[in-house]
């Protein structure tokens with residue numbers, strides 16, 4: 098269907114594009130890239146196929162976005178999922194699972210097997226880098242759809258070649274600052290350790306919604322000389338309990354800590370698990386969806402530019418996981434699109 102004939106108030110056509118939007122890769126300004134990868138997931142699996150669950154649930158969404166009128170005109174297109182990447186993820190995950198089983202039962206470690214997992218993860222990073230780099234060179238905005246939270250590493254490298262200085266706003270239950278979790282160099286639990294160590298364009302990382310962390314991660318953040326700032330869930334809630342610091346006041350503080358260019362990394366487990374029941378590592382008492390939307394909108398309202406984003410760890414066991422995932426993904430698209438002047 099052409100954009101001219103498209104009825105934004107009508108029912109969604111199941112056209113294999115996100116929310117049935119009337120764009121293809123050429124006509125779209127914002128491309129969603131599925132990365133079906135979960136080689137090192139440590140708890141509940143399934144997120145590799147999250148993009149499909151999100152796509153299937155997305156036809157249910159209405160296109161009106163309360164924050165951004167005419168957001169659907171941004172021009173969003175979701176690429177099809179590449180089966181070969183999913184296959185490689187499954188093969189690698191089988192090896193990773195054997196490794197985790199050996200670790201947990203205190204059996205000897207097969208170094209060669211571990212090396213295979215790490216090499217496969219590096220190949221995935223290179224694949225993501227090449228894929229996103231090509232789209233950025235065409236002037237497209239890119240949103241990455243995981244997969245687990247290790248997936249945006251290569252995309253952030255591609256962005257660093259276009260932007261000398263940017264900050265990351267991370268919505269997450271976990272810091273993901275572990276050094277080589279379980280021996281996996283590119284674990285989902287290590288994504289921001291790896292980014293901070295290897296990506297010099299990232300001048301700031303602000304983490305919001307954190308409630309599970311280890312001491313090593315907090316020490317790493319404290320030693321970073323304010324490059325990493327952590328807003329825990331207890332901190333945000335205490336502000337509300339005491340009426341001493343509103344959520345809005347926290348949002349303004351968070352936004353002010355970010356540089357002019359912002360990348361948003363949205364791990365769905367930052368939300369309360371009622372909104373993401375089948376995510377890989379759910380943690381009780383998370384953010385409400387509208388709290389995250391409010392925060393994201395404050396980034397846009399401040400005049401900052403969202404240069405890219407990812408959504409990771411969405412579950413696949415129920416349509417509900419996809420439904421919430423689709424709403425978060427649409428909001429990320431719209432905030433990024435509006436901050437780049439696309440509508």
Ligand SMILES: [Mn+2]
Nearest residue numbers: 246269273364
């Ligand atoms: Mn995460």
